[in-house]
Amino acid sequence: MKHLYTICLAVFLMASFTAFAQSPGNGNISGTLTLVDGQSYGSASVTLIELKKSTLTDEQGKYAFSNLAPGKYTVRIQVLGAAQKDLSVTVVTGQTTTANYQLTRENVQALQEVTIAGNVNKFAKKESIYVARLPLKNLENPQVYSSVPKELIQEQMATDLGSIAKNVPGAGIPMIANQGRVTFRSRGFDTEPNARNGVAGAAFASIDPANIERVEAIKGPSATLFGSNISSSYGGLYNRVTKKPYNGFGGEVGYVGGSWNFNRLTLDINTPVNTDRTVLFRLNGATSFEKSFQDQGFTNSLSLAPSFSYQVSDRLSLLFDVEFGQAKGTSVVRFNPYIDPKVVSTKTIRELQFPYNKTFMGNDLAYQTQMLNIFAQANYKISESWTSQTIISRARSSINGYITALRGTTETKISPQVITGYTAFVATNIQQNFIGDFKIAKLRNRLVVGLDYYNNSNDFDRVTVNLPTVDFINTPASYRISRFKVDSLTSKGALRRESSGDNTYSVYASDVINLTDRLMAMLSLRVNRYDYNGVYNITTGTVSGGLGTSGLQAGPYKQTNLSQKMGLVYELSKDRLSVFGNYMNGFFNKSGVTADGSAIKPEHANQLEFGFKGDLLDHRLVGTVSYYDIKVANVLRDDPNNPQNYQIQDGTQLSKGVEVELTANPFAGLNIVAGYAYNDSKLTKSNPATNGLRPGQSGPPHTYNLWISYRFPEGDLKGLGVGFGGNAGSWSYHTNTVTTKIIIPSYTMLDASVFYDKPKYRVGFKVDNLTSEKAWSVRLTPQAPARFTGSVALKF
Missing domain, CATH: 2.60.40.10 (Immunoglobulins)
Structure with a gap:
């Protein structure tokens, strides 16, 4: 360091x-x-x-x-x-x-991140070079996506990914994993921010937003262009677009302080390196510390993100950046209530009386994480029609220490569970893309042809310890699980000492054809070869599973499958209003055999979607309205004849709904960001306990997001502004079976801010969760009450 x-x-x-x-x-x-x-x-x-x-x-x-x-x-x-x-x-x-x-073409943002200034509606910067891997405008793209730009992140004083995702319709309350990892909901499915600059950038740790230019929420099954690894789910994927160097000297230093001893320092420096200004350097960094609002708990993090760009010639440009982060903290509360399948019960988390402000764990049960993401990209303009893009990405995350959960043993008692030890994840992604823009028989074609290699490697060396039960309602005042207590029981815990890995080889192509000036068709196909190495037990020296005795074991196997994507876009009003439709596919590889010896096939989902996109009133009103219908097939479920050893692959799941997103700038200074998402999910063929029901932890059926701000555009008060908004969700299920239903109540969480933004400095004050609404994530993690923060930044 x-x-x-x-x-x-x-x-x-x-x-x-x-x-x-x-x-x-x-x-x-x-x-x-x-x-x-x-x-x-x-x-x-x-x-x-x-x-x-x-x-x-x-x-x-x-x-x-x-x-x-x-x-x-x-x-x-x-x-x-x-x-x-x-x-x-x-x-x-x-x-x-x-x-x-x-320039005579509007969609010239091809393969390098560029800077475009002067957008009237500063929160509606929708153009992306990543969503289609082609230079498409939002109105030309048949896929739905949301974009949260740095201007909105800055105005809302967002200091974590969960706060940023508040602006994405359907994201819901973020689920925080035990090591700071964040997961959102998208169309009823878990979706993690594991794509970075359009390629795999998995991070099994907290991700500091100091280096984020914008967050793109790409909706629907997206395996055709992004693969089936941990980057995407059937609900879509979150792509983190990082800040790039620019031609100029500038930057800022900032400080944020607030409730629960929250302290945060940030740094952003950009400068040309040579006199020709073809070599540019930028450094972003942040360090934060915060105590939990609960009786115990803390987080302490450091992030550094240097990046270089080099315009080697008029045809060749290089980009290299690094994302380094390390953190130390305690696990958030994760409560798994007791379920008795023989007793019919419906209760809310409030009725369970699980304490809102108690963790049961000591601050000495901390974990440490480290993340290192390396990204290199070369763009070469072969000709006026063709460009080559080469990308190498390598992501490494490690976790060391104590990870905790609270497992219910009766309706009023829990057995704390602690995992202690070391875990590491390494992912390597290499891509070669060729992007063309040419005409065949007077029809314009925008084509990307790509090769994709992805390698994943995991290592586990840890012990799971189950501690004695305790009454969580009438807990002794002195009760606290300490590090000493956990260490004394590790010899009796369940040991997991193993490694696993897989390789994925893919080729894909996507072509957007202008059938007319207003009518466009997208045709995409991916061929995916998956090679899983199995689980190597370090203690015994054996590889587990295989296609042998048990269909539930995961051993070495190989699968090849296809993924398709088709779309149509017709611009009802050129560059103002378009109608679109898409048919997209996603898949996940599965291993094992059924009882009759048949090999398990990949699970897959198909989405049918249509809607409207608008960019009206000289960019002052930008929005999307869409309806989607996702059908998941080949879902594994217990074999009714042999549930202990085998599964059958005839399960299905449906997810359909409506999403609305609007960003508006009715007049100078006033900005509005609003969204609504409705999701209807159902397990249509599953185990008897859940068949016909909405999946547990799929999030609220209805979610809303709103942010309204006004900033004086001129006069003596120029730069002074106020903002108000919030998020709301209907009730949802943590557990939903024919006998047991644990309900998460509906919520409305409101935020308010005031800020003063000048060319040389910026100050702000914000209150999150203004009314201290009690709310829970899908993992029953309590959300913080009213949180007050103030910020100051100096620009240069």
Whole structure:
């Protein structure tokens, strides 16, 4: 860590000298690059051909070449996803010649992250280079997705992913795993933020949002383009888009303080490294500490995220970034109530009287996590029609220490369960994409063809300890599970010392064809080869399972399957309103055999969806309305004739619903973000205990989100603003069987803020959960009451 700080400081000092060095010259060239609608375009490559000198446009779309001898020059503008443009320029002694250019295509955000300024509706930045792996506008994409930009994250003073996801329709109250991992709901299914910049970026630890440019919630089964590994679920996936270096010097330092001894420091520094401004560096970092609102508990974290970009030539650009994080903390409360299948019972978590403010565990039962994600990308413009994209991503997470849960043994008693030891997860993703934009028989085609290799490796060396029962209603005042108590029982615990791994080899293609100027069709296909190595028991030296005696064991196996995606989009009003429909597929590999010796097949889900997308009133009203119907097949369930040893694969599940999302800027200064999601999920063929019922822990059927803010756009109060909003959800199930129903009550959690944002500083004050509403996640984790935070940031 010490060496990392030294390197960053050296780069910063070097850049500070080189970026501002000036020398006299004979003449200059400067210009501005804009999109077709006049918005500035940053991070575009500009080259002076005769001198083989390159630079990048800054956030305002501006570029400059200084100290040029008089004469004629050629300025070449290269943007991935658009035709090359050469401008003839004459330099005169003592003068600056202007060479501006306006791009003729709107969807030029191809394969590199660019900066676009001047959007009227600053919370409605929907364009993405990741959702379709093609340069498609939102209105051209038949898939539904939400995007939470950094401007909204900053205004809401969000300091964790759960707070950011409040703005995604249907996300619900986040489920926090024992090591800080966060999981959301999407269309009735668990969905984790395990995609990073469009590829696998799994993190079995807390993820600090200090390095996040925006969060994209991509809806529906998405295996065709994103695979079936831990990045996606049948409900979709969350893609974390990280901050990239830009052409300019700037940044900020900030502090947030609040309830329960919350303290947070953040840092964001960006600078060019060389005089041509083709090598850029950015460093984001944060450190936080907070006590729990409950009687015990804390978290302490550190995050560092350096990134480099290098415009090697007008055709080749490189990006390299690192995401490092480490944390120490105690597990959140995870309560698993007692279930007696012989007794018919319906109760709410309130009626169970489980204490809201008690953890039962001591602060010495802490875990430590470490995360290291490495991402490298090379974009090469082969021709005006074709671009090559090469990506290498490697993600590593480790967990060491104590992970806790509270297991019910009767209606009023629990047996605390503690897992102690070490766990590590390593994922490697290598992708090679070729992206084309060309015409066949006068029909425009936008095509991506890709190769994808994914390797996953897991290691476990830990013990599970079950402690004596205790009455959770009438708990002795002195009761506390300590580290000493757990360590004294580890010799009697269940040992898990094993490793496992798998490899996935895939090829995919997706083509968007303009049948007319307004009618577009998407056709996509993925071939997936999955190779599972089984579970290696380190103690015995054996690999468990296989396709032999027990259908419940997971041993080495291989599966090949197809995944398809089709969509239609028709723009009812060009660039304003479109109607769309899609048919998409997702799958998960499953192992084992049935009782008759038949091999288990992959489980899969198909989605049919249609709706409308709008971008109206000069971007002041942007929204999506959609209806979806997901059918999951090949679900495993217990074999009625031999439930202890085998499963059969005829289970089904349905999930259908409606989602509405709107962002509006009715007039200058006023911004509205609103969403509604309805989900109807049902196990249509499952074990008798759950058949025909809504799955437990699938989230509320109805959820709502709203954020309204006003910021004075001019005058003496310019920059002063207020915000108000909240989230609500209907009641849902933790457990839902024919005999036992444990209900999570409905909730309405309101937030309010006031802020003052100026060019050189920003201050703010916010209250989360203004009314201290009692609410629980699907794992019955109590949510914090009213939380007060204040922030200050200095910009430079």
